[in-house]
Amino acid sequence: MTRVLVPYRVAEPKTRLAPVLDANERRELSRHMLDDVLSAVRAAGYDPTVLSTAPLSEKECLVDDRPLTTAVNAHLRPETAVVMADLALTTPAVISRLLETPGDVVVAPGRGGGTNALVARHPDFRVDYHGASYRDHLDRCETIGASVRTIDSYRLGTDIDEPVDLPELLIHGTGTAADWVDDRFTVCTDTETGRIGVERV
Amino acid sequence: MTRVLVPYRVAEPKTRLAPVLDANERRELSRHMLDDVLSAVRAAGYDPTVLSTAPLSEKECLVDDRPLTTAVNAHLRPETAVVMADLALTTPAVISRLLETPGDVVVAPGRGGGTNALVARHPDFRVDYHGASYRDHLDRCETIGASVRTIDSYRLGTDIDEPVDLPELLIHGTGTAADWVDDRFTVCTDTETGRIGVERV
Numbered sequence: 247m248t249r250v251l252v253p254y255r256v257a258e259p260k261t262r263l264a265p266v267l268d269a270n271e272r273r274e275l276s277r278h279m280l281d282d283v284l285s286a287v288r289a290a291g292y293d294p295t296v297l298s299t300a301p302l303s304e305k306e307c308l309v310d311d312r313p314l315t316t317a318v319n320a321h322l323r324p325e326t327a328v329v330m331a332d333l334a335l336t337t338p339a340v341i342s343r344l345l346e347t348p349g350d351v352v353v354a355p356g357r358g359g360g361t362n363a364l365v366a367r368h369p370d371f372r373v374d375y376h377g378a379s380y381r382d383h384l385d386r387c388e389t390i391g392a393s394v395r396t397i398d399s400y401r402l403g404t405d406i407d408e409p410v411d412l413p414e415l416l417i418h419g420t421g422t423a424a425d426w427v428d429d430r431f432t433v434c435t436d437t438e439t440g441r442i443g444v445e446r447v
Numbered sequence: 448m449t450r451v452l453v454p455y456r457v458a459e460p461k462t463r464l465a466p467v468l469d470a471n472e473r474r475e476l477s478r479h480m481l482d483d484v485l486s487a488v489r490a491a492g493y494d495p496t497v498l499s500t501a502p503l504s505e506k507e508c509l510v511d512d513r514p515l516t517t518a519v520n521a522h523l524r525p526e527t528a529v530v531m532a533d534l535a536l537t538t539p540a541v542i543s544r545l546l547e548t549p550g551d552v553v554v555a556p557g558r559g560g561g562t563n564a565l566v567a568r569h570p571d572f573r574v575d576y577h578g579a580s581y582r583d584h585l586d587r588c589e590t591i592g593a594s595v596r597t598i599d600s601y602r603l604g605t606d607i608d609e610p611v612d613l614p615e616l617l618i619h620g621t622g623t624a625a626d627w628v629d630d631r632f633t634v635c636t637d638t639e640t641g642r643i644g645v646e647r648v
Contacts, residue, residue: 359618359643377636400604417560435578442560442579
């Protein structure tokens with residue numbers, strides 16, 4: 247059975263959402279997103295492990311306060327999946343797609359060159375989340391001779407990082423994080439640009 | 448065989464890319480993206496029809512200069528797929544996924560609540576691309592009693608609209624539009640925010 251790690255940073259989560267959410271709200275939303283990801287992993291039939299920077303009172307987790315890349319690599323052993331805690335559009339179906347795709351390494355890209363989820367089944371694979379990690383991960387696979395498959399998923403590709411991501415949660419979300427945002431915000435459309443955003447209800 | 452419409456606006460395409468591309472470059476990129484979408488549709492085994500606002504000298508196309516929604520609805524008959532011309536990350540595989548998914552209506556959402564691609568197989572379905580069209584299309588399906596399926600695709604979800612989308616093309620693109628951008632730009636990372644962008648080579 248693939249081990250599924252969900253890295254989670256406890257201190258000051260989601261700082262890029264500061265323009266629309268205060269520190270307490272960012273903590274709340276961040277925990278809802280974590281809960282939704284864990285629920286989706288469980289509903290897909292896997293047992294997730296939170297890799298947390300600090301103890302979480304009500305959850306069993308591995309605690310490792312080192313930077314993300316170091317912490318993940320320390321706990322990477324074949325075969326391990328790493329699913330980010332802010333993938334609030336995640337569903338059990340897409341977790342199954344990720345984990346049932348064959349390949350030494352399976353990667354789900356995120357907006358901006360990131361790697362939002364991956365499965366590592368090759369002993370020499372290591373993560374490097376700095377910068378445009380998607381290309382770095384593909385390069386690493388080539389170097390170590392690992393076969394790589396990509397998951398083409400909008401849900402896994404959408405991490406909730408910035409105010410512009412909140413409409414995505416309102417439109418496509420199905421979990422507690424979407425409900426939390428829906429209680430506080432509504433989708434609005436800028437009449438000049440036609441672009442959508444959120445405003446407080 | 449499903450008819451595949453690819454709407455294309457000839458005049459002043461891609462104005463939101465004006466911060467990084469001049470008018471002539473925007474026309475060139477826009478044509479490359481159209482060509483890539485048409486190639487992907489053909490490679491998937493379908494025969495695309497360009498629904499153009501003006502004649503295109505070297506291509507067979509339907510010409511209809513009315514607004515997008517009006518023009519598409521005028522040419523919508525079961526069964527018809529509508530694939531946007533700026534989906535420059537499109538591959539034959541994802542076109543096949545779209546067209547082989549059953550359902551009265553099949554929708555591939557795009558960033559910001561848009562509908563980047565769809566298949567209409569219900570006689571009462573009509574498009575409405577204004578605003579957050581994805582939700583409107585789902586609502587319409589409910590009203591007319593049409594079954595609806597969603598395609599969870601990063602490639603179909605990514606239209607190339609703004610400067611922030613160009614790194615997506617450089618990282619994930621495989622066609623002539625990606626080559627065109629690659630000849631002119633390179634991915635760069637903002638050392639402060641860690642976010643990626645593009646700069647002229």
